[in-house]
Amino acid sequence: MRVTVCLPTYNERDNIEAMVHALRGVLRKGDRVLVIDDSSPDGTGEIADALAAELPFVSVLHRPTKEGLGPAYLAGFRRALDEGAELVLEMDCDFSHNPADVPRLIAAAEDGADVVLGSRYVPGGGVGNWGLVRRTISRGGSIYTELFLRMGVKDPTGGFKCIRRKVLETIDLAAITSKGYAFQIEMTYRAKRAGFSVVEIPIIFDERAHGTSKMSRGIVLEAIWRVPLLRFGRA
Ligand SMILES: Nc1nc2c(ncn2[C@@H]2O[C@H](COP(=O)(O)OP(=O)(O)OP(=O)(O)O)[C@@H](O)[C@H]2O)c(=O)[nH]1
Numbered sequence: 154m155r156v157t158v159c160l161p162t163y164n165e166r167d168n169i170e171a172m173v174h175a176l177r178g179v180l181r182k183g184d185r186v187l188v189i190d191d192s193s194p195d196g197t198g199e200i201a202d203a204l205a206a207e208l209p210f211v212s213v214l215h216r217p218t219k220e221g222l223g224p225a226y227l228a229g230f231r232r233a234l235d236e237g238a239e240l241v242l243e244m245d246c247d248f249s250h251n252p253a254d255v256p257r258l259i260a261a262a263e264d265g266a267d268v269v270l271g272s273r274y275v276p277g278g279g280v281g282n283w284g285l286v287r288r289t290i291s292r293g294g295s296i297y298t299e300l301f302l303r304m305g306v307k308d309p310t311g312g313f314k315c316i317r318r319k320v321l322e323t324i325d326l327a328a329i330t331s332k333g334y335a336f337q338i339e340m341t342y343r344a345k346r347a348g349f350s351v352v353e354i355p356i357i358f359d360e361r362a363h364g365t366s367k368m369s370r371g372i373v374l375e376a377i378w379r380v381p382l383l384r385f386g387r388a
Pocket residue numbers: 160161162163164165189190191219220221222225244245246247249361365366367368
């Protein structure tokens with residue numbers, strides 16, 4: 154199945170080139186990488202353009218302002234569908250998600266799963282070098298989400314995913330307004346609610362080595378208020 158890896162970037166100058174080359178090593182003929190850059194002030198967009206000029210499997214979607222991960226992915230999904238992708242991957246560009254795991258995500262989707270989640274909290278998964286605070290936020294987020302949404306998903310805030318085209322064509326992407334972790338939760342929730350199968354496969358998540366995290370208190374708070382709204386609201 155033809156794959157497009159969506160790679161949102163904001164100030165990933167020190168990661169983008171290595172990531173594109175790593176993906177080149179694991180993707181198959183016809184697969185694509187779509188960089189979605191929100192006008193990074195550090196020049197990531199220009200580096201991505203140079204990579205796209207050199208490597209035909211790479212394209213770049215430039216967006217004028219930083220709006221968060223959710224809007225960036227939604228724009229990327231639309232482009233990937235237009236380009237004919239049969240499987241669409243979500244992946245961070247900071248090497249927290251290991252490019253070597255990409256073929257396993259693809260294989261699980263090709264085996265029949267509609268949504269494949271790279272999961273830190275199933276047997277064999279884990280986090281490499283996170284401190285206690287990050288571990289607690291992440292674990293707490295999973296428990297909180299399960300309390301309200303009952304998806305039976307161990308790692309609902311993760312952002313390493315492989316999604317079948319049909320899922321993106323079926324769920325109402327225009328209705329999704331979440332920006333951060335809530336976006337990851339909402340995508341999976343809407344897919345499940347539409348009757349699609351969700352499968353978790355183990356991944357090891359490592360803290361980024363270069364650049365800075367865009368995780369913020371706002372992103373955590375957004376997830377806290379949006380999760381109950383998903384369950385009880387009209388979303
Ligand atoms: N296009 C775009 N990309 C973003 C935005 N915010 C974050 N990203 C990218 O999304 C990916 C994940 O962001 P990170 O900063 O690593 O945030 P995180 O993974 O939630 O937080 P950590 O766990 O601390 O790494 C990275 O590739 C970022 O460059 C945004 O507003 N727009």
